[in-house]
Amino acid sequence: MYVAPIVYAAVSSLFTVHRSGLGLTAPSKVFDPLGNYARALHDGAFTGALGRVALFGVVQVPLMLCLALALALLIDAKSARGKGFFRLAGFLPYAIPGVSAALVWSFMYSSQSSPINRLLAPLGVSVPFFDGHLVLWSVANIVTWSWVGYNMIIIYSALQAIPAEVLEAARMDGASALRVAWSIKVPAIRGALVLTAVFSIIGSAQLFNEPTVLRPVSGGAISSSFTPLMSAQSAVAAGNYPYAAAQSVVLAVLVGVVSFVFLKLTGRGGKA
Template identity: 50%
Template sequence: MSTPTTTTAAPDVARSGVRRRPSPTAVAPWILVTPFLLLFLFTFVLPILMALGQSFTLVEREGLFGEEGVTSTFAWFENYRLALADGQFIASIGRMLLFGVVQVPIMITLATVLALLLESASARWPGFFRAAYFMPYGVPGVLATILWSFLYVPGLSPIVDTAHAWFGLEIDFLGAGTVLWSIANIVTWTYTGYNMLIIIAQLKAIPPELYEAARVDGAGPARLAFSIQLPLIRPALVLTTVFSIIGTLQLFAEPQLLAQVAPAIDSQYTPNLSAYTTAFAYNDYTVAAAQAVLIALVAFVLSFAFLRLTNRTSR
């Protein structure tokens, strides 16, 4: 009796010896995105890492201008201690927190109201008014500040001169107690239209069937706004608020230019202006780097806290 023999299949030499090449469809996206990744790396990630590294570095210069040598050592948190010991820098952060608490809600409310009005069924020439409200955002911040300064400076401002001549009122837009809100007025004028367009884009994504069903149930414009539009544009409101919180701590051009006509604005009026002064007026780049990291940290904490709060309230 013969025993059955079993045969084993030979390995596929061609399949095991040749490495498969990636398909063009898998490689093409990486080729297309590589320029952006490189630009993002060298213009965003790398500067952040360099600033973070400098914030932990202590630079010692020998000689008046460092001509006898420059040595760098690891400073641990010494630069952060010096930054936090600067009372003017801490005051500038507190000033911007007050600025944001007042200015951001006003701006977001105005942007929301304008968006709802322009997207209402009774709105006339909505395209024209959208462009008109958005136009201030197209004006550079430097020019916007110069334009508004003509309305703030006594002797040039028709508002100040008219109030004094006709009503006997002394209006000082650039005083110590008012200049912060004069800056807030410029920022609100500039960015309300920008935030309005973001909200309008969210409004246009609402299905028309929801409006039709609500009108069948007898809902008026106010009921549509509060029951359908405002709840559904919540992501846009959160996004614009977070952007505004971050932008509040980044104020720089407006106070720097108004400082030429407003003695109440010093060289450390805002956090960014304080870091700029520390770096380029005092040549203390490591402490300025620590200040920049602290500004970014405060912006992150405020944005994160706001997102957590909105997520909790939505539940």
């Protein structure tokens, strides 16, 4: 189930599609092991999509995990009230399908119907959500809104596993709630933080639903190759499956390398 599609994609990427000049005959596949990969690495749209997703991950992932950690610590606080309500409220955005969430946010971002800009209108402020320099962060806002609650639940579950006597001993020693959270709780849930970070890195590389849904209303700010997966999908739509496979393989290798390096660095930090 897992290996077969990967092997098929890797094998398909070793062929290039050749078409006749007039396009009157069926395209043929020619074995060219490096052809598609060379094209992908010299394709400005694809490399631009890789850079865009890398920037997205560098900014959005730490911000999202910090918010998830803060919410989990607040709900886990001894003095917190209504924990069940706030857990459910934080998790609800994740329960909404990504496409549906993007549709709702497209209405929030629309230049004609945006309630956000209507509220800001008396202040003389209008946010250009689909401006070329802002559109990536408009997408990041949707992803953050959708996934903070999911990561919060994972982190909160890890907090529940901390022995109560350890926390009580720290309080008896005079440690403040902030000190307990920073010096005891956060180090104790390091494994959960690493896990959510790896999941988020992989999720960033798979960015597709949100920009695809926003594309028709973005006024051209979101192109068909806005993300690597969108670029690969464009190649599929053009009937060039081997090139799409090569793009997918490049993305998979890069994500694997980044995840491996991240795990090595975090593992080394844990041993230290």
